[in-house]
Amino acid sequence: MPQGNPGMSYQVFARKWRPQVFEDVIGQGHITRTLQNAIATNRLAHAFLFSGPRGVGKTTTARILAKALNCKEGPTPTPCGKCDSCLETAAGTSVDVIEIDGASNRGIEHIRELRETVKYAPVGGKNKVYVIDEVHMLTNEAFNALLKTLEEPPPHVIFIFATTEPQKIPATIHSRCQRYSFKRIALHEIAAKLREITDKEGIKVSDQGLAMIARAAEGSMRDSQSLLDQAVSYSGMEIRNEDLQAILGAIGQETLRSLADGLLARDSAGLLKQIDSLLEQGQDLRQLTAGVVEHIRNLIVSLIAKEPGKIVELPAADLDALKQQATGTDAERLIMLFDSLSRTLDELRWSPHQRFTLEVGLVKACSLAPLRPLGEVLERMRALEARLGTGGTSDNSRSEAVRERASGYAASHLVTASGARSGPSAGHSDSWGKILAALKQRKPNLGSALQNSRVVESTDEALVIGIKGSSFQVELADKKESRDMIEQLAAEVLGKRVQITFRLLATETKPEPKSAAPKKTSSGEQDPFVQEALSIFNGKIVEPESQE
Incomplete structure (x- = not known):
């Protein structure tokens, strides 16, 4: 030697x-x-x-x-x-x-x-x-x-x-x-400098190979030159793309295009087979998934941008193949794939079984149902309205079931503002104000949620607190950790432990003054769907549109 x-x-x-x-x-x-x-x-x-x-x-x-x-x-x-x-x-x-x-x-x-x-x-x-x-x-x-x-x-x-x-x-x-x-150096600038070096050094390497090195360098010229040195030590004066993939752990554009083809064709079985093959080659699954996500992003750009070459940093041959692959698909489908695979990439970070997570993520991405056009959805809603009947009746059994489910929780936790039960003592009302003040110091978000609350019933051993607002505020206060904290503060203020329960205060309705002229109503207020929505959500139309 x-x-x-x-x-x-x-x-x-x-x-x-x-x-x-x-x-x-x-x-x-x-x-x-x-x-x-x-x-x-x-x-x-x-x-x-x-x-x-x-x-x-x-x-x-x-x-x-x-x-x-x-x-x-x-x-x-x-x-x-x-x-x-x-x-x-x-x-x-x-x-x-x-x-x-x-x-x-x-x-x-x-x-x-x-x-x-x-x-x-x-x-x-x-x-x-x-x-x-x-x-x-x-x-x-x-x-x-x-x-x-x-x-x-x-x-x-x-x-x-x-x-x-x-x-x-x-x-x-x-x-x-x-x-x-100083900024990161663009991929094409790094690749151009590497081409200058390889030409003068007599090293044979493809444009795709130089792009792989430049991408792995992540904007660092020194890192790219060190990687080129490493590739020459491994392959000699003729560097193959396969050698670079082995050295860098990089994923070739052909592999990414093949995986994207499987996703677009909803070929779950083929994708699982490819993942098995890549695992045998020692491919890092997070890096692979990140590469697929980037490739889907590049497909979206090539489909939407007028000059994708200025945004997507790829050699000319790979850019042409990307445009070809994007033909025949649509941005909506690609965006759904991007969102789904991005979630899978996040899950891989913490998953103890990365292979299973990726495989299931790919199957889910293949199973994504296309979104229906808005016009079709509106047409289906009109057809549903016709089936429910045009008389505007509100005694339909399905509507009643929906109303009962939507208001079930609120009804079980509801008391009226006037209240049929015995009212609270003045002392307990003052004490509740002190408890609220202490709660705002201890846990501000919970204290803010109970801002519009008051004692609606009291005994020596218990307080019933009425909350003016929504059932969400009642749920928040009724959590075990929240209730324990409030009862502890109540014990400090009252000098003894009391049991506290929460109820939703119903808003009292005042009779409207009689008017000489009949009140105008819009046709929308008479719509059975609008009436049902108002009933379920306890709402009202603030400013109906004029129908004149």
């Missing part, structure tokens, strides 16, 4: 293809352009805060900025990359560009050392640049020690802070820096 040259060390793609000028930074044009303009117009701040996800170019941009400031031809927006200062900065050996790891140099003693060194002039360049990575890891004491230096730094010092968690940095530090927010 041939041995490698021990004097030559392998350089990973992330280092070998690290950008050396602002133009090479991918996906951060809003930042690189601003920095270049600031250098060109000599409007450079003394402190910068670079925030954003990992692997999107924060530290790389900091190094390029340091090169631009200390270049022999600079300060310049385009460092030469050939002078000693540029070469040393790129190699990380420049004495004027100090890179500090905030995670391991986080204490106040490290910041005190830094404050001592900033006093000294740069050795070879024009500026001393301090790059502190993961600056959010510094302690509060360290941040406080840094404040004075940040507020009045020496003219030759530039601070560049990089962080993935800007919310952890004190506002006093934020206010002394110019903040630049």
Whole structure:
């Protein structure tokens, strides 16, 4: 077996293809352009805060900025990359560009050392640049020690802070820096850069393969280059899609299309067979379900959007296949599938039997009945009305049964406001007010529910509380834990334990004054369906529409 040259060390793609000028930074044009303009117009701040996800170019941009400031031809927006200062900065050996790891140099003693060194002039360049990575890891004491230096730094010092968690940095530090927010890099931009690397390195890989790598990198250019390195180590100079699926645990678009076909065709048996096969391959079920949900979303987008390619990040061949699959289906069906599978994905997070949960979820998704058009529903309602009769009678047996079921609970818990029973004593009424006040402090939501309540009957051992409102409020108060709490508060106020029961207060109806002219009624009020609804829900028409 041939041995490698021990004097030559392998350089990973992330280092070998690290950008050396602002133009090479991918996906951060809003930042690189601003920095270049600031250098060109000599409007450079003394402190910068670079925030954003990992692997999107924060530290790389900091190094390029340091090169631009200390270049022999600079300060310049385009460092030469050939002078000693540029070469040393790129190699990380420049004495004027100090890179500090905030995670391991986080204490106040490290910041005190830094404050001592900033006093000294740069050795070879024009500026001393301090790059502190993961600056959010510094302690509060360290941040406080840094404040004075940040507020009045020496003219030759530039601070560049990089962080993935800007919310952890004190506002006093934020206010002394110019903040630049780095964003996740788009999938197509990562794939294009990977294509450039593979072409120059002589690596053969399909566009679908590069898209898989870019998707797995989740917006991180560095992660994508590391994954490409890993794929080359596994497959050699010719990377197959199957190899990438094995390395990344990714789901191929062909698999997702096949599963979506099964869902659209309501082929439960075929789906269960596919799940069994994927499990034998070691596929993660949550990742698989998330992939199917994303694919259904992509189908919805391709069906609705005029230019789905701008929203769905897929290679051209996969995008064409997606559009083809969306043909012949409808958005309503896809939305129902999306909702159903999203619930299944949530259930998988906590399920001890993920396979069973997914299988049942897929069968349920296949069994979803289509929604009926609104016009058809209205037509069926008219037909039902005709069958019930046109006379507007309210003694129909089915209507009576519905009314009895709907009002059963309320009737069993109802007392009138006037009350046929003996009224409460004034002392008990005052005591109930104190109990309510204490309840609002202890459990505000329950106290609010009983706001319109009062004692309607009382004895030495019991209180009957009438609630003006709905049966829901009675149910809430009548729960065991709620009643126990209220009885405990009553014992504290009254000095003895009493039994408390709750009833719904009926609203008293006052006779309407006679009018000289007959009251106008709309035809809707005479409708038997409207009358039955008013009766069941104890409602009234507030402002009937004019029929003139």
